[in-house]
Amino acid sequence: MGNRLRFAMIFCPAAGGGREGGARILAASGIGGGEAATTGLPAVGGSDTDALMQGLVMGLLACFGLVVAGAVAMILVHRRHLRAWRLSQPWAASGGRWNIARQAPLALPLPGRWLAVRSGNAPQVREMLGVEGRPVPWSEALSRAGERRLFVSAAVSGWIFVVGRGLPDPVQDVDALYLFLSKASRSLGEVQFFSMDRVLGHHAWARLRDGLVQRGYAWSGVTEWNEGRLTLEERLLDLRCHEYGDATPVGWTGGVTSEIDNAERVPLLARRWGMDLAGATEILLQAEGVRSDEGNEAA
Secondary structure, three states: OHHHHHHHHHHOOOOOOHHHHHHHHHHHOOOOHHHHHHHOOOOOOHHHHHHHHHHHHHHHHHHHHHHHHHHHHHHHHHHHHHHHHHHHOOOEOHHHOEOOOOOOOOOOOOOOEEEEEEOOOHHHHHHHHOOOOOOOOHHHHHHOOOOOOOEEOOOEOOEEEEEOOOOOOOOOOHHHHHHHHHHHHHHHOEEEEEEEOOOOOOEEEEEEEOOEEEEEEEEOOOEEEEEOOOOHHHHHOOOOOOOOOOOOOOOOEOOEOHHHHHHHHHHHHHHHHOOOHHHHHHHHHHHHOOOOOOOOOOO
């Protein structure tokens, strides 16, 4: 009887519809009225099925709405805490401007373009870059940074800095810069490049590891290079990066364009990514006995 009962349950709705069709199937299967009554099976009509499906759909939509609402709430809370954290940092000054002044000016001006290598092996860096001759003191390297050659610093807190006009200029040839950084990174590991012109607002920064570009951006009136995802440090510093083909921004905000702001914040980004040139120079000059009591921070 069990098989006949399952047969009746499956085909009951299709046999003419309603209870009459079910009765015909039960009769054909040899199940009497008494037996059918003892099964306790409720009659389910089309309207009941529709109501059940509608309830299920509404429940799923409600769950999805709760998930979306929770995600939006988490994003808003995160943005609020992030903004509060940014305003509490010492490099954030009042009025939304960024304070990059040092407590004591450096004795020598800094170049606007440099390379930072995460390494403690200065001879290896010199060999890879093809720097010949004896190492020169960092004070001499800064005074000669306008020469078309490269000067390599001693290691400072796990970083080595390279200055000189021998570094490719992204304004003149961004492809040459890319090839130079890729080759250096394949040999040295992590390399970072920074460039800024506070007068024209031109700026560039890049970070590569093992020959792969993690982040690269260069702007010189137009976007020369924009590769990789915007880093957290760039977001925190409110750096504004343009896509390829974007129109040159016009207008002024507080008397300073966003491109000038970007150029001024390049040292801050370098500091966030690892170590900035000014901080390393201060340590190197102190080791040489050069006082940081006069001069400018950057040329």
